[in-house]
Amino acid sequence: MLLHIGKDKALKMAKVLYLKCTRCGATYEFDINLKLCKKCGSGLSIELSYDSKFEQLNSQFGLWKFAPVLPEVKEKFRISLGEGNTTLHRSKRIEKELGIKELFLKDETIEPTGSYLDRSSALFVSFALAQGIRRIITYSTGNLGASLAAYSSKAGISLQAYVKQGIDLGKLYQMIAYGANVSVVETFKELKGKNGTATVTEYDPLVNEAKKTIMEEVFFQLNSRLPDYVIVPMGEGGLAYATYKALDELRILEDTRDKKTRIVGVQPEGCEPIVKAYSRALNSVELEVSPKTRIFDLSVTNPKFGNAALSAIRETEGIATSVNEEEILDAISLLAEKEGLLAEPAASLTIAALRKLIEQREISKESTIVCFVTGSGLKDPRILKELALRKSNLGELIEELSGGKMLNSTKMKILKILSEKDVYGYQIWKELREKYALSIKIPTVYQHLFDLINEGYVEKSVTLTTSGRKRTYYKLTDKGKALI
Numbered sequence: 426m427l428l429h430i431g432k433d434k435a436l437k438m439a440k441v442l443y444l445k446c447t448r449c450g451a452t453y454e455f456d457i458n459l460k461l462c463k464k465c466g467s468g469l470s471i472e473l474s475y476d477s478k479f480e481q482l483n484s485q486f487g488l489w490k491f492a493p494v495l496p497e498v499k500e501k502f503r504i505s506l507g508e509g510n511t512t513l514h515r516s517k518r519i520e521k522e523l524g525i526k527e528l529f530l531k532d533e534t535i536e537p538t539g540s541y542l543d544r545s546s547a548l549f550v551s552f553a554l555a556q557g558i559r560r561i562i563t564y565s566t567g568n569l570g571a572s573l574a575a576y577s578s579k580a581g582i583s584l585q586a587y588v589k590q591g592i593d594l595g596k597l598y599q600m601i602a603y604g605a606n607v608s609v610v611e612t613f614k615e616l617k618g619k620n621g622t623a624t625v626t627e628y629d630p631l632v633n634e635a636k637k638t639i640m641e642e643v644f645f646q647l648n649s650r651l652p653d654y655v656i657v658p659m660g661e662g663g664l665a666y667a668t669y670k671a672l673d674e675l676r677i678l679e680d681t682r683d684k685k686t687r688i689v690g691v692q693p694e695g696c697e698p699i700v701k702a703y704s705r706a707l708n709s710v711e712l713e714v715s716p717k718t719r720i721f722d723l724s725v726t727n728p729k730f731g732n733a734a735l736s737a738i739r740e741t742e743g744i745a746t747s748v749n750e751e752e753i754l755d756a757i758s759l760l761a762e763k764e765g766l767l768a769e770p771a772a773s774l775t776i777a778a779l780r781k782l783i784e785q786r787e788i789s790k791e792s793t794i795v796c797f798v799t800g801s802g803l804k805d806p807r808i809l810k811e812l813a814l815r816k817s818n819l820g821e822l823i824e825e826l827s828g829g830k831m832l833n834s835t836k837m838k839i840l841k842i843l844s845e846k847d848v849y850g851y852q853i854w855k856e857l858r859e860k861y862a863l864s865i866k867i868p869t870v871y872q873h874l875f876d877l878i879n880e881g882y883v884e885k886s887v888t889l890t891t892s893g894r895k896r897t898y899y900k901l902t903d904k905g906k907a908l909i
């Protein structure tokens with residue numbers, strides 16, 4: 426057990442006081458359906474009063490260990506699928522490769538639905554349940570919808586998820602499997618939740634509040650120690666802000682004021698409004714006019730916590746940086762090959778940035794660094810395929826298995842090989858092994874060739890003698906060519 430366990434004290438949760446704009450400071454009475462500041466349109470933060478300290482962290486399950494610093498939800502309404510309490514790996518091999526003193530990976534890929542947002546869904550759905558809400562509507566780029574779908578089904582609440590065309594397939598499958606009603610729309614528009622209905626957005630105050638617990642867990646997992654740097658991905662900027670808020674709570678409740686943790690926020694090249702504001706020393710984040718990134722979850726043109734994230738980075742003397750797709754794919758490989766973690770692109774951004782900042786000497790190698798790895802790579806079959814095509818010589822097989830080509834039998838594979846050039850039997854056997862990972866006996870290859878000749882798809886071409894060996898070459902007939 427890494428967390429302190431409370432003794433005989435009854436667990437108290439934090440009381441919600443009000444909502445406060447993270448940019449202009451305007452305050453509002455808490456309303457589950459109020460998402461943005463009415464004055465400036467920025468994200469809202471939940472202001473809480475803490476009755477307890479972290480020492481009272483309890484033996485509760487999942488996220489609810491952090492009940493003392495979360496908005497109050499009575500125990501009978503708390504939903505959990507075992508989120509939170511994720512592993513903090515010491516990353517010895519990447520550490521060695523990059524020459525870093527200490528590197529840790531906060532592995533959120535092992536959350537119940539494969540994303541750090543399970544913490545957020547546990548809090549939101551439980552809170553909604555306690556308020557008597559029976560229906561939840563969400564606009565999601567993917568992970569949040571998939572996660573809410575699981576938690577809503579556990580709570581017996583119905584979920585309507587609105588998604589956009591470019592959604593990662595795995596996340597769409599998840600939503601459907603968990604029983605959500607999914608609709609594809611062109612743009613997300615703000616819907617007002619009516620009685621008994623709550624809306625959830627990526628920049629939701631409750632969704633964001635739960636993200637604090639990642640940094641707080643890290644602190645206790647490091648035996649009440651803070652790293653020099655924490656590297657987080659940024660879309661709406663909510664995680665960077667929540668991490669800042671967590672550091673603030675630790676300062677108040679755990680007296681960590683002597684230690685400064687710098688927040689590093691990373692965006693994908695092509696959609697990097699927060700990074701632009703940081704590097705141009707602007708006072709506020711400007712709209713990204715024409716976003717060009719395939720990292721769909723982070724393609725946010727007008728981040729609602731953008732200014733809050735920018736302030737968090739500046740105040741902690743951190744860094745905002747962006748990485749390109751090539752660097753992200755390399756980072757996915759690095760994480761998988763060196764640490765056994767399969768992360769989605771949006772989650773691998775932090776590793777890509779780490780490598781870059783170490784190489785550019787923006788971050789000293791003598792640092793203790795924590796990278797958040799926010800979601801699992803299994804959700805994104807398109808990127809996995811791209812990676813597999815890049816890394817292996819099984820291109821033909823992968824294309825076939827993923828439905829890219831209509832080859833469906835060994836005979837079709839032989840025809841495909843013959844469509845490229847005339848070859849002899851042994852060479853066909855070899856190509857079946859190398860291109861399709863298909864291990865069959867050589868006589869079986871000749872049996873297939875015999876059948877294909879009988880069916881009129883293949884004919885013998887020439888017989889040549891090479892190094893004293895007679896080799897019969899085969900070629901496609903017109904019928905065979907037509908089939909291919």
Ligand SMILES: [Zn+2]
Nearest residue numbers: 446449462465
């Ligand atoms: Zn405001």
